[in-house]
Amino acid sequence: MDATEQQQRLRVFNADQVSKHDRLEDVWVVHKGKVYDVTDFVLDHPGGDDLVMRYAGKDMGDIMDDIVEHVHSDSAYELLEEHLIGKIATTDEEKAMAASAAEGGAAFSGKPQEIVITEDFKPTDTDLSSDFKKTQFLDLSRPLIMQVWNAKFSKEFYLEQVHSPRHLKEPARLLGPWYLEIFTRTSWYVPAMVWLPISAALFSRSLQQFSHLTVPANGFDFRAVAEAAHRNADKITIQATSQTLSCFILGIFIWTLLEYSLHRFLFHIDDLLPDRPFFLMLHFLLHGIHHYLPMDRLRLVMPPLLFFVLQVPFTKLGHIIFPASIANGIISGAFAMYVVYDTMHYALHHTKLPAHLRKMKKYHLEHHYKNYELGFGVTSRMWDYVFRTEL
Secondary structure (H helix, E strand, C coil): CCHHHHHHCCEEECHHHHHCCEECCEEEEEECCEEEECCCCHHHCCCCHHHHHCCCCCECCCHHHCCCCCCCCHHHHHHHHCCEEEEECCCHHHHHHCCCHHHCCCCCCCCCCCCCCCCCCCCCCCCHHHHHHHHCCCCCCCCCHHHHHHCCCCHHHHHHHHCCCCCCCCCCCCCCCHHHHHHHCCCCCHHHHHHHHHHHHHHHHHHHHHCCCCCCCCCCCHHHHHHHHHHHHHHCCHHHHHHHHHHHHHHHHHHHHHHHHHHHHHHCCHHHCCCCHHHHHHHHHHHHHHHHCCCCHHHCCCCHHHHHHHHHHHHHHHHHHCCHHHHHHHHHHHHHHHHHHHHHHHHHHHCCCCHHHHHHHHHHHHHHHCCCCCCCCCCCCHHHHHCCCCC
16 A cells, blocks of 8 residues: 555544543544554553553644654654654544544444334445545455555444444445455355255164164265165154254254354454454454445355354264264254354345345345444344344
8 A cells, every 4th residue: 555545545533533542541642633553552551551641532742853852763763653643633524524423424334313214124234435535444446455454443333333333335345356255255145055955964874873773974975875875765763853853943943043153252253352452353254244335236145255253163063962864963953043143144134035034134235334242143032032142
Protein backbone atom coordinates (compact mmCIF):
# COMPACT_ATOMS: atom_id res chain seq x y z
CA MET A 1 0.00 0.00 0.00
CA ASP A 2 1.61 3.29 -1.09
CA ALA A 3 1.59 6.49 0.97
CA THR A 4 -1.24 8.08 -1.02
CA GLU A 5 -3.50 5.05 -0.66
CA GLN A 6 -2.70 4.79 3.06
CA GLN A 7 -3.61 8.46 3.52
CA GLN A 8 -6.93 7.87 1.77
CA ARG A 9 -7.64 4.92 4.06
CA LEU A 10 -7.04 6.76 7.33
CA ARG A 11 -9.98 6.64 9.68
CA VAL A 12 -11.31 9.90 11.03
CA PHE A 13 -11.72 10.42 14.79
CA ASN A 14 -12.82 13.17 17.10
CA ALA A 15 -11.16 14.00 20.43
CA ASP A 16 -13.80 12.19 22.49
CA GLN A 17 -13.19 8.93 20.61
CA VAL A 18 -9.43 9.18 21.11
CA SER A 19 -9.79 10.00 24.82
CA LYS A 20 -11.30 6.56 25.51
CA HIS A 21 -7.96 4.91 24.69
CA ASP A 22 -6.01 5.98 27.74
CA ARG A 23 -5.11 2.70 29.44
CA LEU A 24 -1.76 0.89 29.39
CA GLU A 25 -3.30 -1.98 27.43
CA ASP A 26 -4.93 0.42 24.94
CA VAL A 27 -2.97 3.61 24.24
CA TRP A 28 -3.69 6.14 21.51
CA VAL A 29 -1.99 9.51 21.14
CA VAL A 30 -2.38 12.45 18.78
CA HIS A 31 0.55 14.21 17.10
CA LYS A 32 0.06 17.05 14.63
CA GLY A 33 -3.48 16.00 13.80
CA LYS A 34 -2.70 12.32 13.31
CA VAL A 35 -3.84 9.48 15.58
CA TYR A 36 -1.43 6.71 16.59
CA ASP A 37 -2.06 3.41 18.37
CA VAL A 38 1.13 2.97 20.41
CA THR A 39 -0.11 0.13 22.62
CA ASP A 40 2.58 -2.28 21.39
CA PHE A 41 5.31 0.32 21.81
CA VAL A 42 4.52 2.05 25.11
CA LEU A 43 6.40 -0.42 27.34
CA ASP A 44 9.47 -0.22 25.07
CA HIS A 45 9.63 3.56 25.01
CA PRO A 46 13.22 4.56 25.88
CA GLY A 47 12.00 7.39 28.11
CA GLY A 48 9.73 5.07 30.09
CA ASP A 49 6.04 4.26 29.72
CA ASP A 50 5.05 6.94 32.23
CA LEU A 51 6.04 9.67 29.78
CA VAL A 52 3.84 8.21 27.04
CA MET A 53 0.95 7.55 29.46
CA ARG A 54 0.99 11.23 30.40
CA TYR A 55 -0.46 11.86 26.92
CA ALA A 56 -2.58 8.70 26.55
CA GLY A 57 -5.84 9.56 24.83
CA LYS A 58 -4.62 13.14 24.30
CA ASP A 59 -2.79 15.41 21.90
CA MET A 60 0.96 15.35 22.59
CA GLY A 61 1.32 18.91 21.34
CA ASP A 62 4.95 19.78 20.64
CA ILE A 63 6.45 17.45 23.24
CA MET A 64 8.29 15.36 20.63
CA ASP A 65 9.95 18.51 19.28
CA ASP A 66 10.92 19.81 22.72
CA ILE A 67 14.70 19.46 22.99
CA VAL A 68 14.53 20.21 26.71
CA GLU A 69 12.09 17.37 27.44
CA HIS A 70 13.50 14.71 25.13
CA VAL A 71 15.32 14.73 21.78
CA HIS A 72 13.77 12.49 19.10
CA SER A 73 15.70 11.30 16.05
CA ASP A 74 14.32 10.89 12.53
CA SER A 75 14.02 7.16 13.18
CA ALA A 76 11.74 7.88 16.15
CA TYR A 77 9.35 9.75 13.87
CA GLU A 78 9.52 6.93 11.33
CA LEU A 79 8.70 4.44 14.09
CA LEU A 80 5.75 6.56 15.15
CA GLU A 81 4.40 6.54 11.59
CA GLU A 82 4.29 2.74 11.70
CA HIS A 83 1.57 3.07 14.35
CA LEU A 84 -0.56 5.55 12.39
CA ILE A 85 -4.25 4.57 12.37
CA GLY A 86 -6.14 7.77 11.57
CA LYS A 87 -6.48 11.52 11.83
CA ILE A 88 -8.46 14.07 13.79
CA ALA A 89 -11.54 15.43 12.03
CA THR A 90 -11.06 19.01 10.82
CA THR A 91 -13.44 19.69 7.92
CA ASP A 92 -17.22 19.61 8.26
CA GLU A 93 -17.33 16.43 6.16
CA GLU A 94 -14.75 14.73 8.38
CA LYS A 95 -16.59 15.80 11.53
CA ALA A 96 -19.74 14.21 10.14
CA MET A 97 -17.80 11.00 9.46
CA ALA A 98 -16.48 10.99 13.03
CA ALA A 99 -19.93 11.50 14.50
CA SER A 100 -21.38 8.90 16.84
CA ALA A 101 -23.44 6.01 15.55
CA ALA A 102 -26.61 7.65 16.89
CA GLU A 103 -25.79 10.70 14.78
CA GLY A 104 -25.27 8.62 11.65
CA GLY A 105 -21.48 8.85 11.50
CA ALA A 106 -19.02 6.29 10.18
CA ALA A 107 -19.77 4.14 13.21
CA PHE A 108 -23.41 3.89 12.14
CA SER A 109 -24.16 0.18 11.89
CA GLY A 110 -26.83 0.36 9.23
CA LYS A 111 -29.11 -1.52 11.64
CA PRO A 112 -31.47 1.02 13.22
CA GLN A 113 -33.71 -0.52 15.84
CA GLU A 114 -36.79 0.62 13.94
CA ILE A 115 -35.90 -1.50 10.89
CA VAL A 116 -38.68 -3.94 10.07
CA ILE A 117 -37.71 -7.43 8.93
CA THR A 118 -40.60 -8.86 6.95
CA GLU A 119 -40.94 -12.45 5.76
CA ASP A 120 -40.06 -11.34 2.22
CA PHE A 121 -37.35 -8.86 3.29
CA LYS A 122 -34.98 -7.78 0.50
CA PRO A 123 -32.14 -5.34 1.23
CA THR A 124 -31.01 -2.64 -1.17
CA ASP A 125 -27.61 -2.75 -2.84
CA THR A 126 -24.71 -0.86 -1.26
CA ASP A 127 -23.26 2.20 -2.98
CA LEU A 128 -19.64 1.08 -3.07
CA SER A 129 -17.93 4.44 -3.44
CA SER A 130 -19.91 6.29 -0.79
CA ASP A 131 -19.75 3.35 1.65
CA PHE A 132 -15.95 3.23 1.54
CA LYS A 133 -15.61 7.00 1.59
CA LYS A 134 -17.77 7.23 4.68
CA THR A 135 -16.54 4.28 6.73
CA GLN A 136 -12.96 3.74 5.51
CA PHE A 137 -13.49 0.05 6.24
CA LEU A 138 -13.25 -2.16 3.14
CA ASP A 139 -13.43 -1.20 -0.52
CA LEU A 140 -15.93 -3.69 -1.92
CA SER A 141 -14.79 -3.03 -5.48
CA ARG A 142 -11.42 -4.66 -4.66
CA PRO A 143 -10.38 -8.11 -3.29
CA LEU A 144 -11.08 -8.19 0.44
CA ILE A 145 -8.58 -10.55 2.08
CA MET A 146 -5.45 -8.43 1.73
CA GLN A 147 -7.42 -5.36 2.77
CA VAL A 148 -8.33 -7.04 6.05
CA TRP A 149 -4.77 -8.31 6.50
CA ASN A 150 -3.15 -4.92 5.87
CA ALA A 151 -5.72 -2.83 7.72
CA LYS A 152 -4.82 -0.87 10.83
CA PHE A 153 -8.29 -0.57 12.28
CA SER A 154 -9.00 -1.76 15.80
CA LYS A 155 -11.00 -4.84 16.74
CA GLU A 156 -13.76 -2.58 18.03
CA PHE A 157 -14.08 -0.85 14.68
CA TYR A 158 -13.78 -4.13 12.76
CA LEU A 159 -16.60 -5.79 14.74
CA GLU A 160 -18.74 -2.69 14.42
CA GLN A 161 -18.38 -2.65 10.66
CA VAL A 162 -18.36 -6.36 9.88
CA HIS A 163 -21.74 -6.68 11.60
CA SER A 164 -23.12 -3.86 9.48
CA PRO A 165 -24.53 -5.65 6.41
CA ARG A 166 -23.62 -4.61 2.89
CA HIS A 167 -25.07 -6.01 -0.31
CA LEU A 168 -23.62 -6.61 -3.75
CA LYS A 169 -25.32 -7.77 -6.94
CA GLU A 170 -22.50 -10.24 -7.60
CA PRO A 171 -20.36 -12.30 -5.17
CA ALA A 172 -17.53 -10.30 -3.61
CA ARG A 173 -13.94 -10.99 -4.58
CA LEU A 174 -11.70 -12.28 -1.81
CA LEU A 175 -8.41 -13.02 -3.57
CA GLY A 176 -8.79 -11.44 -7.01
CA PRO A 177 -7.86 -13.76 -9.91
CA TRP A 178 -10.64 -16.09 -11.07
CA TYR A 179 -8.45 -19.18 -10.65
CA LEU A 180 -8.16 -18.36 -6.92
CA GLU A 181 -11.71 -17.13 -6.44
CA ILE A 182 -13.16 -20.52 -7.36
CA PHE A 183 -11.65 -21.94 -4.16
CA THR A 184 -13.45 -19.33 -2.04
CA ARG A 185 -16.95 -19.98 -3.39
CA THR A 186 -19.34 -22.81 -2.54
CA SER A 187 -22.70 -23.42 -4.22
CA TRP A 188 -25.65 -24.33 -2.01
CA TYR A 189 -25.85 -27.96 -3.23
CA VAL A 190 -22.21 -28.86 -2.56
CA PRO A 191 -22.61 -29.87 1.13
CA ALA A 192 -25.36 -32.34 0.17
CA MET A 193 -23.23 -33.84 -2.61
CA VAL A 194 -20.29 -34.36 -0.25
CA TRP A 195 -21.80 -35.20 3.12
CA LEU A 196 -25.02 -37.13 2.37
CA PRO A 197 -23.12 -40.08 0.81
CA ILE A 198 -20.82 -40.09 3.83
CA SER A 199 -23.85 -40.04 6.15
CA ALA A 200 -25.40 -42.95 4.23
CA ALA A 201 -22.15 -44.94 4.41
CA LEU A 202 -21.92 -44.43 8.18
CA PHE A 203 -25.57 -45.43 8.58
CA SER A 204 -24.91 -48.64 6.63
CA ARG A 205 -21.78 -49.30 8.69
CA SER A 206 -23.73 -48.87 11.91
CA LEU A 207 -26.44 -51.27 10.70
CA GLN A 208 -23.85 -53.95 9.96
CA GLN A 209 -22.04 -53.44 13.27
CA PHE A 210 -25.28 -53.69 15.28
CA SER A 211 -25.99 -56.92 13.35
CA HIS A 212 -22.55 -58.21 14.41
CA LEU A 213 -21.35 -58.44 10.82
CA THR A 214 -17.80 -57.90 9.64
CA VAL A 215 -17.05 -54.51 8.10
CA PRO A 216 -13.79 -53.27 6.51
CA ALA A 217 -11.46 -51.75 9.08
CA ASN A 218 -10.60 -48.95 6.66
CA GLY A 219 -13.73 -46.90 6.12
CA PHE A 220 -12.01 -45.03 3.27
CA ASP A 221 -11.62 -48.21 1.19
CA PHE A 222 -14.77 -47.41 -0.73
CA ARG A 223 -14.75 -50.53 -2.88
CA ALA A 224 -14.42 -52.83 0.14
CA VAL A 225 -17.09 -50.85 2.00
CA ALA A 226 -19.52 -51.14 -0.93
CA GLU A 227 -18.86 -54.87 -1.32
CA ALA A 228 -19.42 -55.49 2.40
CA ALA A 229 -22.68 -53.52 2.36
CA HIS A 230 -23.93 -55.54 -0.61
CA ARG A 231 -22.82 -58.86 0.91
CA ASN A 232 -24.44 -58.10 4.29
CA ALA A 233 -27.64 -56.47 3.04
CA ASP A 234 -29.91 -59.47 3.65
CA LYS A 235 -28.37 -60.17 7.06
CA ILE A 236 -29.42 -56.91 8.74
CA THR A 237 -31.73 -57.59 11.68
CA ILE A 238 -34.82 -55.63 12.67
CA GLN A 239 -33.26 -54.97 16.06
CA ALA A 240 -30.14 -53.55 14.40
CA THR A 241 -32.29 -51.29 12.23
CA SER A 242 -34.13 -50.01 15.28
CA GLN A 243 -30.89 -49.39 17.14
CA THR A 244 -29.29 -47.55 14.23
CA LEU A 245 -32.38 -45.39 13.70
CA SER A 246 -32.37 -44.49 17.39
CA CYS A 247 -28.73 -43.43 17.13
CA PHE A 248 -29.48 -41.50 13.93
CA ILE A 249 -32.26 -39.54 15.65
CA LEU A 250 -29.97 -38.87 18.62
CA GLY A 251 -27.40 -37.54 16.14
CA ILE A 252 -29.99 -35.14 14.72
CA PHE A 253 -30.71 -33.86 18.22
CA ILE A 254 -27.01 -33.52 19.04
CA TRP A 255 -26.45 -31.54 15.84
CA THR A 256 -29.03 -28.93 16.88
CA LEU A 257 -27.00 -28.30 20.05
CA LEU A 258 -23.73 -28.26 18.10
CA GLU A 259 -25.26 -25.84 15.60
CA TYR A 260 -26.21 -23.46 18.39
CA SER A 261 -22.90 -23.86 20.26
CA LEU A 262 -20.65 -23.41 17.22
CA HIS A 263 -22.61 -20.39 16.08
CA ARG A 264 -22.63 -18.71 19.47
CA PHE A 265 -19.25 -19.63 20.94
CA LEU A 266 -17.00 -20.09 17.87
CA PHE A 267 -18.44 -18.02 15.03
CA HIS A 268 -19.29 -15.19 17.44
CA ILE A 269 -16.17 -15.35 19.59
CA ASP A 270 -16.09 -11.55 19.33
CA ASP A 271 -15.26 -10.63 22.94
CA LEU A 272 -12.35 -13.09 23.17
CA LEU A 273 -10.97 -12.32 19.72
CA PRO A 274 -7.37 -11.04 19.96
CA ASP A 275 -6.93 -7.55 18.50
CA ARG A 276 -4.43 -8.61 15.83
CA PRO A 277 -4.71 -8.61 12.00
CA PHE A 278 -4.30 -12.39 11.71
CA PHE A 279 -7.18 -13.11 14.10
CA LEU A 280 -9.40 -10.46 12.53
CA MET A 281 -8.78 -12.05 9.15
CA LEU A 282 -9.48 -15.53 10.58
CA HIS A 283 -12.75 -14.24 12.06
CA PHE A 284 -13.61 -12.61 8.74
CA LEU A 285 -13.08 -15.86 6.82
CA LEU A 286 -14.87 -18.04 9.38
CA HIS A 287 -18.05 -16.01 9.83
CA GLY A 288 -17.40 -12.29 9.58
CA ILE A 289 -17.82 -12.19 5.82
CA HIS A 290 -21.26 -13.75 6.17
CA HIS A 291 -22.42 -10.97 8.47
CA TYR A 292 -20.73 -8.35 6.30
CA LEU A 293 -22.27 -9.73 3.08
CA PRO A 294 -25.23 -11.83 4.29
CA MET A 295 -26.80 -12.18 0.84
CA ASP A 296 -23.67 -13.36 -1.00
CA ARG A 297 -25.00 -16.55 -2.61
CA LEU A 298 -21.62 -18.25 -2.85
CA ARG A 299 -20.55 -17.57 0.74
CA LEU A 300 -23.61 -18.91 2.59
CA VAL A 301 -22.83 -22.61 3.02
CA MET A 302 -19.66 -24.05 4.52
CA PRO A 303 -16.91 -25.18 2.15
CA PRO A 304 -16.43 -28.95 2.63
CA LEU A 305 -12.87 -28.43 3.88
CA LEU A 306 -14.05 -26.10 6.67
CA PHE A 307 -16.73 -28.51 7.85
CA PHE A 308 -14.23 -31.37 7.67
CA VAL A 309 -11.92 -29.48 10.05
CA LEU A 310 -14.78 -28.59 12.41
CA GLN A 311 -16.19 -32.13 12.59
CA VAL A 312 -12.91 -33.91 13.38
CA PRO A 313 -12.78 -33.29 17.16
CA PHE A 314 -16.47 -34.14 17.59
CA THR A 315 -16.39 -37.39 15.61
CA LYS A 316 -13.23 -38.47 17.41
CA LEU A 317 -14.91 -37.70 20.73
CA GLY A 318 -17.93 -39.74 19.67
CA HIS A 319 -15.76 -42.78 18.99
CA ILE A 320 -14.00 -42.34 22.35
CA ILE A 321 -17.28 -42.21 24.29
CA PHE A 322 -19.34 -44.80 22.38
CA PRO A 323 -18.79 -48.18 20.73
CA ALA A 324 -18.28 -47.93 16.95
CA SER A 325 -21.83 -49.06 16.10
CA ILE A 326 -23.40 -46.31 18.23
CA ALA A 327 -20.88 -43.65 17.24
CA ASN A 328 -21.36 -44.26 13.52
CA GLY A 329 -25.15 -44.10 13.85
CA ILE A 330 -25.00 -40.84 15.81
CA ILE A 331 -22.49 -39.25 13.40
CA SER A 332 -24.61 -40.33 10.46
CA GLY A 333 -27.60 -38.46 11.89
CA ALA A 334 -25.50 -35.41 12.77
CA PHE A 335 -24.05 -35.21 9.24
CA ALA A 336 -27.49 -35.54 7.68
CA MET A 337 -28.84 -32.78 9.91
CA TYR A 338 -25.84 -30.61 9.08
CA VAL A 339 -26.82 -30.85 5.40
CA VAL A 340 -30.37 -29.81 6.37
CA TYR A 341 -28.92 -26.89 8.35
CA ASP A 342 -26.71 -25.57 5.54
CA THR A 343 -29.38 -26.03 2.87
CA MET A 344 -31.97 -24.37 5.09
CA HIS A 345 -29.56 -21.54 5.90
CA TYR A 346 -29.22 -20.81 2.20
CA ALA A 347 -33.00 -20.98 1.76
CA LEU A 348 -33.59 -18.55 4.65
CA HIS A 349 -31.56 -15.96 2.76
CA HIS A 350 -32.61 -16.60 -0.82
CA THR A 351 -35.76 -18.70 -1.23
CA LYS A 352 -39.52 -18.21 -0.95
CA LEU A 353 -40.60 -20.52 1.84
CA PRO A 354 -43.71 -22.11 3.39
CA ALA A 355 -45.40 -20.27 6.28
CA HIS A 356 -43.46 -21.94 9.14
CA LEU A 357 -40.11 -21.44 7.47
CA ARG A 358 -40.96 -17.82 6.63
CA LYS A 359 -41.09 -17.23 10.39
CA MET A 360 -37.66 -18.83 10.75
CA LYS A 361 -36.40 -16.63 7.91
CA LYS A 362 -37.63 -13.52 9.69
CA TYR A 363 -36.04 -14.74 12.93
CA HIS A 364 -32.69 -15.45 11.30
CA LEU A 365 -32.55 -12.18 9.37
CA GLU A 366 -33.22 -10.31 12.61
CA HIS A 367 -30.02 -11.95 13.90
CA HIS A 368 -28.22 -10.28 10.99
CA TYR A 369 -30.00 -6.95 10.86
CA LYS A 370 -31.03 -6.25 14.44
CA ASN A 371 -28.92 -8.05 17.03
CA TYR A 372 -26.13 -10.47 16.14
CA GLU A 373 -25.65 -11.29 19.85
CA LEU A 374 -29.01 -13.09 20.00
CA GLY A 375 -30.90 -15.59 17.86
CA PHE A 376 -28.22 -18.21 17.18
CA GLY A 377 -30.56 -21.01 16.13
CA VAL A 378 -31.00 -21.56 12.39
CA THR A 379 -32.94 -24.82 12.05
CA SER A 380 -34.65 -24.37 15.41
CA ARG A 381 -35.17 -21.74 18.12
CA MET A 382 -35.18 -24.41 20.84
CA TRP A 383 -31.71 -23.74 22.27
CA ASP A 384 -32.25 -19.98 22.10
CA TYR A 385 -35.22 -20.48 24.42
CA VAL A 386 -33.27 -22.85 26.68
CA PHE A 387 -30.30 -20.48 27.04
CA ARG A 388 -32.36 -17.29 26.90
CA THR A 389 -30.81 -15.88 23.75
CA GLU A 390 -34.01 -15.61 21.76
CA LEU A 391 -34.76 -12.48 19.79
